Amino acid sequence: MLTVVFAITGPIVAAALVSAARRAAAAERIRALGAGRRWRLPVRARAVITRALADADLTLEPEAAIELWTGATVAAGVVAVVMSPGLVPPALLLACAAPPAVLWVLRTRAHGRYVAALPLALEQIAAHLRGGGTVGQGVAELAGGDGPLANDLQRVQARADLGVGLADALAAWPAERQLEDVRAVAGALAVAATLGGRSAHALDGLAASLRDRLGAAAEARSLSAQARLSALVVGASPLAYLVFSALVDPASVSLLVRTGAGRLCLGLGLLLEVVAVLWMRRILDTAEAA
Numbered sequence: 222m223l224t225v226v227f228a229i230t231g232p233i234v235a236a237a238l239v240s241a242a243r244r245a246a247a248a249e250r251i252r253a254l255g256a257g258r259r260w261r262l263p264v265r266a267r268a269v270i271t272r273a274l275a276d277a278d279l280t281l282e283p284e285a286a287i288e289l290w291t292g293a294t295v296a297a298g299v300v301a302v303v304m305s306p307g308l309v310p311p312a313l314l315l316a317c318a319a320p321p322a323v324l325w326v327l328r329t330r331a332h333g334r335y336v337a338a339l340p341l342a343l344e345q346i347a348a349h350l351r352g353g354g355t356v357g358q359g360v361a362e363l364a365g366g367d368g369p370l371a372n373d374l375q376r377v378q379a380r381a382d383l384g385v386g387l388a389d390a391l392a393a394w395p396a397e398r399q400l401e402d403v404r405a406v407a408g409a410l411a412v413a414a415t416l417g418g419r420s421a422h423a424l425d426g427l428a429a430s431l432r433d434r435l436g437a438a439a440e441a442r443s444l445s446a447q448a449r450l451s452a453l454v455v456g457a458s459p460l461a462y463l464v465f466s467a468l469v470d471p472a473s474v475s476l477l478v479r480t481g482a483g484r485l486c487l488g489l490g491l492l493l494e495v496v497a498v499l500w501m502r503r504i505l506d507t508a509e510a511a
Contacts (some may be wrong), residue, residue: 260284277327278334278369290320310478311463314491331369335398337435338369339406343428346410347421356414357387373398387414402431452501459494 261267262283270283279286294316301312346359360381364374373394380390388411395404409427413420467474477483 262287273324273328276331277324278331279324279327286320293319310487311460311467311474315460335369336400336402336431339402340428340431340435342368342370343406343409343424343431346413347424347428350413350421350424356410357381360387360410387411402434405431448504456494456498456501459490 262270267283270286274281274283274286281289294313297312297316298309301309342363345363346356349359349362350356360374361378364371364378376397377387377390377394380393381387391407391411391414394407405427409420409424413424463474477487
């Protein structure tokens with residue numbers, strides 16, 4: 222009896238397992254095709270966003286960044302609707318303006334870390350020269366690390382490995398990273414690649430000069446800290462008052478967004494906010510440069 226049962230059910234179970242395996246393989250292929258066909262931005266827009274993310278030291282794909290931005294905007298709109306319908310336009314404007322502002326802040330910080338790493342890189346290469354090494358070996362060692370200069374020096378090392386020559390490979394570095402300090406460092410390293418260990422003292426001197434400049438810039442920023450805080454308070458106060466008014470008296474915000482005169486006032490106010498931010502930023506940059 223058991224033999225008959227196994228003889229009948231065995232082929233049925235085996236056929237079911239084979240069918241399930243085929244369906245699983247087909248599902249895996251469908252998922253793989255879906256992953257490969259993910260939507261992509263236009264070439265020019267993708268290049269601009271990729272550059273902005275790289276400058277901000279973010280390892281996000283442009284499409285993923287746009288998805289996060291869209292999700293945050295939708296979430297801000299939903300929260301604004303729950304709190305007060307009059308908050309929807311300001312919330313959407315803030316959600317649209319926040320990512321560029323965040324990228325600008327992250328870019329500024331990444332720029333500071335990058336510039337601060339240049340003197341240390343020069344000192345490390347100078348120490349390498351004193352130990353009997355070469356500039357190329359020092360660059361390769363820095364390129365193999367995880368510091369702020371690693372990605373740029375990896376490209377320099379790749380060009381040198383292709384036979385371009387270290388001096389020519391370093392000459393392309395300032396074109397990719399358009400900073401005065403990078404131009405000075407690249408030129409010094411190109412000269413040191415020719416002179417060898419005799420240029421270690423000159424590299425140390427350039428590193429000290431760059432560090433003194435960074436110290437002066439840091440002192441200028443500390444002296445202007447109160448002015449920057451005042452600019453932040455002055456710029457954020459109108460927006461904070463708008464949110465407070467929407468929570469306390471939604472009718473006042475409704476007047477702003479539902480009537481022609483109100484929309485005109487709101488648009489002019491936001492435009493003046495942008496002009497004020499740019500103006501105060503220029504004043505602060507001038508004070509720090511002085």
